[in-house]
Amino acid sequence: MPVAVRRRRPLALSALMAGALVAGLLLGLSGCGEDAPPPGAASAPEQSVLVLAGRLRDNDLVGFARDAIPPGLHPAMAEAWRSGRTRWPLEELPFDHRIPGMLATLSAPGAEKALQRDFDRQFANAHGEIRSAARSLGLFGVKYLESDRSLTPDERHHAVQLVAAFSAWGEQARLGDPKRARAAIARLGLAARRTHLGSEAAFREAGMDESLRRLGPMWAALKDTLRSYDLDLDESLGGMQATLVERNGDRARVRMRYPLAGKTIDTTVAVERIDGHWYLSDFVRHARAAAAAQRAPAGVPVPAIGTETASPPTAAPPAARPVPPPG
Secondary structure (H helix, E strand, O other): OOOOOOOOOOHHHHHHHHHHHHHHHHOOOOOOOOOOOOOOOOOOHHHHHHHHHHHHHOOOHHHHHHHHOOHHHHHHHHHHHHOOOOOOOHHHOOOHHHHHHHHHHHHOOOHHHHHHHHHHHHOOOOHHHHHHHHHHHHHHHHHHHHOOOOOOHHHHHHHHHHHHHHHHHHHHOOOOOHHHHHHHHHHHHHHHHHHOOOOHHHHHHHHHHHHHHHHHHHHHHHHHHHHHOOOOHHHHHHOOEEEEEEEEOOEEEEEEEEEEOOEEEEEEEEEEEEOOEEEEHHHHHHHHHHHHOOOOOOOOOOOOOOOOOOOOOOOOOOOOEEOOOOO
């Protein structure tokens, strides 16, 4: 009689997942950290990222979705959300299609005891093994991203830096500390239960705005948890700097620099002006693709959220006008 073998998950994967989720929303974001403009005030290229950074610092995911795309696109996004064709802006996160399952696991009856028991058996005080796994996952992640043709060059360059930074953080973050894990599991479990979003059906029924409103406190709990492992995302968001690199009519490029896990992330993003306001081009492109996706015929299963192929990046405008350095 064959013996069932329980496969052990890579040690650092679960512990690093929170950091990886955060990486997605940091892609393309920047801001100087003080006095973020009010909604709709992105009258300059740099302000488009200032607004979004402010929404993340304030745990305002509804505002983030509102300010990331033009108002005319919102009705189509809300309808696509209710039909299950998209979970944008969650689709800017890695593992976005697993978020309902993660919330269900965290909010299940007795979840804290079960998760703590799993942690104690697999992760507790395994600092050396976790460091090794974090290093390996970082190397694998960078190689994977470098070959991922669905990303634009800007997304790939930014994502590679983020994975390297999170990998280095994972090597030093004492992720095997049982005391910190107990507090983290309790905090995230409570926040997950309060969302009442433990299934795809719950996401559809609540709709986009209401789901994002409920997820705001969950985002805050995630940041608090990462802060307990010496990773302060609000500090990263507050320390960001955005400078205009070039502009050609309704298109521009913005350079972003910000601290993250002891590293300095330095990248550029494309932005575009639509109806007088500026938006991150990648976010608008992703949202339009999601809104345009066809509804599955009756009786045909909807593919897992996050499996669609990104559309080709918009070509850079010719003869872009460089902006001279300050001073």
